Amino acid sequence: MQQKPSMGAAAFCMTDTTNKQAPQQPVLTRAAFGDDFQWGVATAAYQIEGAHTAEGKGPSIWDTFASRKGKVKHSHTGNQACDFFHRYSDDLLLMKAMGIQNFRFSLSWSRLLPDGTGKINQAGIAYYNRLIDQCLELGITPWITLYHWDLPQALEIKGGWTNRDIVGWFGAYATLCANSFGDRVKHWMVLNEPMVFTGAGYFLGVHAPGRRGFGSFIPAVHHTALCQAEGGRILKQLVPDAQVGTTFSCSHVEPLREQENDIRAAKRVDALLNRLFLEPALGLGYPLEELKFMRRIEKHMKPGDEELLRFDFDFIGIQNYTREVVRYAFWTPFIQANLVPAKKRNVPYTHMNWEVYPEGIYHLLHKYSGYSTIRKLIITENGAAFPDELRDGQVNDQQRVDFLQLYLQQVLRARQEGANVEGYFVWSFLDNFEWTEGYEPRFGLVHVDYSTQQRTVKSSGHWYRDFLRGHNL
Numbered sequence: 263m264q265q266k267p268s269m270g271a272a273a274f275c276m277t278d279t280t281n282k283q284a285p286q287q288p289v290l291t292r293a294a295f296g297d298d299f300q301w302g303v304a305t306a307a308y309q310i311e312g313a314h315t316a317e318g319k320g321p322s323i324w325d326t327f328a329s330r331k332g333k334v335k336h337s338h339t340g341n342q343a344c345d346f347f348h349r350y351s352d353d354l355l356l357m358k359a360m361g362i363q364n365f366r367f368s369l370s371w372s373r374l375l376p377d378g379t380g381k382i383n384q385a386g387i388a389y390y391n392r393l394i395d396q397c398l399e400l401g402i403t404p405w406i407t408l409y410h411w412d413l414p415q416a417l418e419i420k421g422g423w424t425n426r427d428i429v430g431w432f433g434a435y436a437t438l439c440a441n442s443f444g445d446r447v448k449h450w451m452v453l454n455e456p457m458v459f460t461g462a463g464y465f466l467g468v469h470a471p472g473r474r475g476f477g478s479f480i481p482a483v484h485h486t487a488l489c490q491a492e493g494g495r496i497l498k499q500l501v502p503d504a505q506v507g508t509t510f511s512c513s514h515v516e517p518l519r520e521q522e523n524d525i526r527a528a529k530r531v532d533a534l535l536n537r538l539f540l541e542p543a544l545g546l547g548y549p550l551e552e553l554k555f556m557r558r559i560e561k562h563m564k565p566g567d568e569e570l571l572r573f574d575f576d577f578i579g580i581q582n583y584t585r586e587v588v589r590y591a592f593w594t595p596f597i598q599a600n601l602v603p604a605k606k607r608n609v610p611y612t613h614m615n616w617e618v619y620p621e622g623i624y625h626l627l628h629k630y631s632g633y634s635t636i637r638k639l640i641i642t643e644n645g646a647a648f649p650d651e652l653r654d655g656q657v658n659d660q661q662r663v664d665f666l667q668l669y670l671q672q673v674l675r676a677r678q679e680g681a682n683v684e685g686y687f688v689w690s691f692l693d694n695f696e697w698t699e700g701y702e703p704r705f706g707l708v709h710v711d712y713s714t715q716q717r718t719v720k721s722s723g724h725w726y727r728d729f730l731r732g733h734n735l
């Protein structure tokens with residue numbers, strides 16, 4: 263199961279990441295990616311907006327979960343976050359000054375529909391209208407994610423993702439969003455990382471809503487996969503000229519040893535992390551051959567569901583941070599596999615304890631390009647947390663610059679070899695609320711001082727601006 267591991271202290275060391283036998287890397291310039299390649303930054307509503315009760319917003323499962331003792335480190339919550347709800351205008355101006363032309367953000371379902379269904383909160387619609395309109399005035403293209411993990415609490419009380427009625431609730435929400443914003447927004451993503459929010463939220467119980475076990479997980483998976491396709495159909499029908507995608511957390515998976523039981527364990531983990539939600543959308547069904555323990559999902563399938571799980575997305579969003587190395591584990595229930603942490607393998611890792619492994623994104627791009635029915639790939643998230651410090655008004659985050667360059671080099675290499683990748687979004691524009699890790703991990707190109715809400719562009723932000731301007735770096 264993928265979850266957000268706790269933070270590690272080590273920083274990564276550049277010299278460790280370069281394989282001496284690695285092929286010559288292509289020269290990293292914006293021009294090398296071609297004129298049509300889309301560059302941007304990504305965020306999510308709960309992680310940046312704050313204003314958790316402002317102007318009629320209803321509570322989401324993350325409001326509830328974060329307010330419970332011991333769920334988030336240091337009892338942090340997203341109540342204020344980056345206060346983007348009030349500061350979006352200045353933040354967009356900063357984005358513009360950094361030369362960023364594409365902005366991925368999510369809509370807060372409970373800001374638009376405080377009870378999840380029924381009564382519309384007009385103030386919520388007005389807020390997103392202001393945000394979208396300013397983006398367009400500044401020449402920044404909005405890319406909207408419908409759902410980035412913040413289910414209205416009112417729906418969780420009715421069973422949330424475990425209740426099949428969610429297909430109707432989600433459909434009504436998608437319809438409202440498409441009808442309200444589709445005249446101006448032409449890039450949409452249905453879900454953010456379904457494997458993470460169902461796995462961490464409904465199986466492990468470490469994310470909102472904090473439910474555990476197969477009894478919750480299996481129906482949540484099926485209903486999420488149905489909503490993924492249903493959302494796609496609704497967006498495409500109501501906004502026919504839109505590019506409609508959805509996003510997946512993906513990690514290149516390798517066996518620890520070239521031994522049969524590790525190799526098979528790695529295949530199971532790969533099916534769970536990288537294929538479970540994608541393949542039903544492509545019409546291939548759930549990968550139950552590798553995930554035998556998930557066969558009980560068939561009990562939740564109704565006649566016609568296989569067809570309802572399908573949707574021909576215009577693009578697939580790839581979100582990659584690390585690689586997973588897997589060993590066979592007899593005692594680990596169901597999956598019989600364990601992830602071997604980066605720390606134990608003596609490899610470089612970030613502030614999240616995630617291995618820095620740029621070649622992973624290269625392998626993933628080729629892997630997903632291998633599905634003939636995927637039209638195109640967009641990297642909708644890639645980035646890293648490091649223990650940044652603000653000193654004399656500056657944040658020198660050379661590690662993040664190195665990280666981004668190394669990963670981008672691998673993206674370019676895959677693209678030049680024919681992988682159909684056509685865009686790249688850095689996670690994230692601002693430091694923000696990193697779920698159960700609270701505010702400690704900093705992922706932003708822009709530093710946020712949470713006591714003053716002061717923004718400071720980090721070295722990585724300056725680097726990205728120069729890269730986008732096409733300066734020779």
Ligand code: GAL
Nearest residue numbers: 306454455458511689696697
């Ligand atoms: C992704 C998620 C983001 C952000 C990022 C860094 O899985 O979509 O919300 O948390 O990871 O951990």
